């Protein structure tokens with residue numbers, strides 16, 4: 001069934017989003033009156049997404065023998081994805097500064113007015129077992145990152161490399177999803193005005209190893225199981241949170257514990273962009289105490305615990321968790 005829209009009001013409203021079709025990403029950005037420079041960066045990620053999706057099909061997921069600044073083994077695909085994103089951002093001519101999960105420090109690109117933080121391939125260790133992975137990005141109008149916070153992002157998004165390649169995007173006017181059409185080599189708007197309901201019995205519990213040290217996390221797990229929540233955890237932050245936004249319900253958690261008090265996930269290149277998407281979809285994202293988007297970026301590699309999803313589910317989790 002095809003829907004031909006001459007404006008979005010004719011979209012078909014489904015439970016927690018409006019289905020649209022035949023509207024390209026560029027038409028959507030024009031309709032949202034997104035500034036030229038920001039459009040260029042979003043198109044750069046769209047073009048990088050199609051190249052990374054191709055690379056995932058044909059490049060071996062082997063190790064490079066190198067480690068990233070976090071001491072994590074770098075896969076060839078991590079490095080290749082980073083190069084693809086860098087090339088795409090360079091070609092916009094409007095990006096002045098980048099910070100990547102795969103680079104040891106931020107890189108000055110020139111004097112463009114935008115700063116872009118990204119994780120070129122999140123969940124890369126899942127590629128060799130053919131699970132979905134993603135790219136995450138946050139865009140700032142700034143010549144620096146340090147001292148800012150996630151609320152300073154003017155846009156953020158994530159790309160999911162799954163059965164379909166999809167882009168979740170916010171320019172701080174709600175959240176839309178665009179799906180990549182291989183035939184037309186273009187992204188088409190597929191869903192707009194996505195929103196996450198107050199509650200939802202679906203949980204994606206990361207870092208379960210922390211239960212060895214954290215009785216409060218054990219109690220939260222027991223609550224979710226006693227209340228018959230549905231477990232939906234893949235090990236990839238992007239597909240796991242994408243699912244919460246598209247299903248309009250649920251909670252993803254990745255707490256800290258004694259060996260890693262701030263957890264594993266990075267504030268700048270992972271948590272800030274995902275927190276903006278979720279808040280723009282009426283959800284909530286905290287570190288157990290504070291909004292993720294209020295946390296000052298004191299260093300590029302800062303990690304943070306994260307509890308993100310349906311508002312009431314995050315608040316309930318906070319009641320169980322006695323320390324971030």
Ligand code: AHG
Pocket residue numbers: 072101119121122123124125206207235236237238254264
């Ligand atoms: P990356 O592959 O970019 O290093 O990050 C993967 C992250 C995130 O996607 C996922 O939620 C988390 O790592 C899983 O961590 P554990 O392997 O510790 O469970």
Ligand code: MN
Pocket residue numbers: 101119121122123270
């Ligand atoms: Mn990552």
Ligand code: MN
Pocket residue numbers: 078101119120121122123124
């Ligand atoms: Mn990564």
